[in-house]
Amino acid sequence: MNNAELARKSIEYRRTILTIIKQAKAGHTGGSLSCIDILNVLYNAVLNVTPETAESPDRDRYVHSKGHSVEALYTVLADKGFFPRAELDTLCQAGSHFVGHPTRKVAGIEQNTGALGHGLSVAVGMALAAKLDGRSYRVYTTMGDGELTEGSIWEAAMSATHYKLDNLVVIIDRNTLQISGRTEEVMRLDPLAIRFGAFGFAVREVDGNDVAALADAFAQVPFAAGKPSLLLAHTIKGKGISFIEDKTDWHHHVPTDAEFAQALGELAASEQQWQARHVTIASS
Amino acid sequence: MSQLQAAKPNQQIFADTLLTLAQADPSILVVTSDSRGSGRLVEFGRQLPNQIVEVGIAEQNLVGVAAGLAAAGKRAFAISPACFLTARALEQIKNDVAYSNQPVVLVGISAGISYGALGTTHHSLHDYAVLQAIHNIDIVSPADNLETRAAVEAAVRHTRPLYLRLGKKAMADLHPPGTQFQIGKALSLREGSDVTFIATGETVLPAYQAMEELVENGVDAGVISLHTLRPLDTEAILAAARRSQVLVTVEEHSVNGGLGSSVAALLMQAGIYRPLRIVGIPDEYTYTGSQAQIFAHYGISPSGLAQTARTLLAAAAVTA
Numbered sequence: 001m002n003n004a005e006l007a008r009k010s011i012e013y014r015r016t017i018l019t020i021i022k023q024a025k026a027g028h029t030g031g032s033l034s035c036i037d038i039l040n041v042l043y044n045a046v047l048n049v050t051p052e053t054a055e056s057p058d059r060d061r062y063v064h065s066k067g068h069s070v071e072a073l074y075t076v077l078a079d080k081g082f083f084p085r086a087e088l089d090t091l092c093q094a095g096s097h098f099v100g101h102p103t104r105k106v107a108g109i110e111q112n113t114g115a116l117g118h119g120l121s122v123a124v125g126m127a128l129a130a131k132l133d134g135r136s137y138r139v140y141t142t143m144g145d146g147e148l149t150e151g152s153i154w155e156a157a158m159s160a161t162h163y164k165l166d167n168l169v170v171i172i173d174r175n176t177l178q179i180s181g182r183t184e185e186v187m188r189l190d191p192l193a194i195r196f197g198a199f200g201f202a203v204r205e206v207d208g209n210d211v212a213a214l215a216d217a218f219a220q221v222p223f224a225a226g227k228p229s230l231l232l233a234h235t236i237k238g239k240g241i242s243f244i245e246d247k248t249d250w251h252h253h254v255p256t257d258a259e260f261a262q263a264l265g266e267l268a269a270s271e272q273q274w275q276a277r278h279v280t281i282a283s284s
Numbered sequence: 285m286s287q288l289q290a291a292k293p294n295q296q297i298f299a300d301t302l303l304t305l306a307q308a309d310p311s312i313l314v315v316t317s318d319s320r321g322s323g324r325l326v327e328f329g330r331q332l333p334n335q336i337v338e339v340g341i342a343e344q345n346l347v348g349v350a351a352g353l354a355a356a357g358k359r360a361f362a363i364s365p366a367c368f369l370t371a372r373a374l375e376q377i378k379n380d381v382a383y384s385n386q387p388v389v390l391v392g393i394s395a396g397i398s399y400g401a402l403g404t405t406h407h408s409l410h411d412y413a414v415l416q417a418i419h420n421i422d423i424v425s426p427a428d429n430l431e432t433r434a435a436v437e438a439a440v441r442h443t444r445p446l447y448l449r450l451g452k453k454a455m456a457d458l459h460p461p462g463t464q465f466q467i468g469k470a471l472s473l474r475e476g477s478d479v480t481f482i483a484t485g486e487t488v489l490p491a492y493q494a495m496e497e498l499v500e501n502g503v504d505a506g507v508i509s510l511h512t513l514r515p516l517d518t519e520a521i522l523a524a525a526r527r528s529q530v531l532v533t534v535e536e537h538s539v540n541g542g543l544g545s546s547v548a549a550l551l552m553q554a555g556i557y558r559p560l561r562i563v564g565i566p567d568e569y570t571y572t573g574s575q576a577q578i579f580a581h582y583g584i585s586p587s588g589l590a591q592t593a594r595t596l597l598a599a600a601a602v603t604a
Binding site: 057061103104110111112113114115117118120121122123124125126127128129130132133151152155156158159 | 313334337339340342344345347348349350351352353354355356357358360375376379380383384385386
């Protein structure tokens, strides 16, 4: 998928995220909107996994360490055909496997996550298995920034570099907000690039809501031979909807009818802008 | 009293058996948290350096990495002292292994009060309780070398998450050679109409010796090695309850939430009421000393268990 198509997908995905959260009356709105561009680029331009290859030993693996932003993952997996879109209507309903954090009961999901600080260790294990077996697949995981205060992350970080896992790609959704406020006020994380660099990661920074920049960054992994790659993706929590962007309160706020209508209106405007730009480019 | 044949520590049998199996199956991996020495896996690491993964003293990462390896098709054995494995890494066990259904074999070594005088930091008296409250992990605690060898062989083939609990004391052979072992099927060492000891792990040995002492003195005593706490062999327990006047459970664990609690709940709900004593480590600041001294203090000894059985039988006779 080219960059223009990816940009349009992001608008569509944001609409789906808001729609399913609104319908379920539950969900992590801000975080799903901040990481959706990352998931969009991964599943549409990077990962070699499809519903047909979901059991292949050579498939790329994705672990959603920031499991609370599951609506973003469900949205992309539905679009990729891992399950019918209609199943998303059961989000958080009684008896549904589409619970508020990822589980392997849902096709396409590699590992149950939701308790923070777990994904990187599991990804290290998967990447290590590839090295031991001489397989060429890569393992990707997205961590939230608030999650990085979990000590287990740093245990895993040590092992990722100790074993020189250059088939491991770690993305940090750096939206600078967590449930109770600014990450730097809750517990200082910066300088994140220096910290992960000191642990032995090859670090790059990117605008994590710019699909073209993300695609370009992923095309360059591994960033250094013999080192795990760490993509510090600077994002905006709630990205794409003006009144949700960068607002602590929208961590798991569900839009009211009026807010939902306004959000859909903003996405329609984004789509029109995309059309205008696309037509301009095509005709120039 | 019969002379039991002295044997090796179960941990040694575990390491020897796993090495043999891993030589034939390269998918078997050992994952350790600076625990290859205490796990008697130095030789394993020497012979199969590509089948041992070291994560350092980092139990959470130990279990998470093992789950990732299992997800990628490896038979991962995550090995760490039981006290740390099942407390420090409990959330990883719950989510990354059990809930995610990754068939990791978690091996808790030096379990229970194996570390004796090192103190409560190094004791695991909670592991049955916490793991029994987590869905989708089987729990096996072998009594002797034969059970251990068979349990490791079964663990390699096991398709569900499994917790294998091992001690480090030299054991004695309890079962005749050729005894068939199956996860979830208790092994009866002797049937008795007066009392049955239902014991697990390293406490089966003193229960067996207590049985011998009682039998010599005219009490018809039996012993079951209940090596699997989950799935619980309810048939074997109910059969023992039906044939015996009284029951004594024995475990190297807190008396809360372990084998005794499971047996009591089973019997009550089956409507089979028998006088029962749950012998284990009581809910108190644990007495200090070696494993043998702590066992003796709490009556987990041949004489202590025989006395418990006699007292229980006497009380039952009065009530009757």
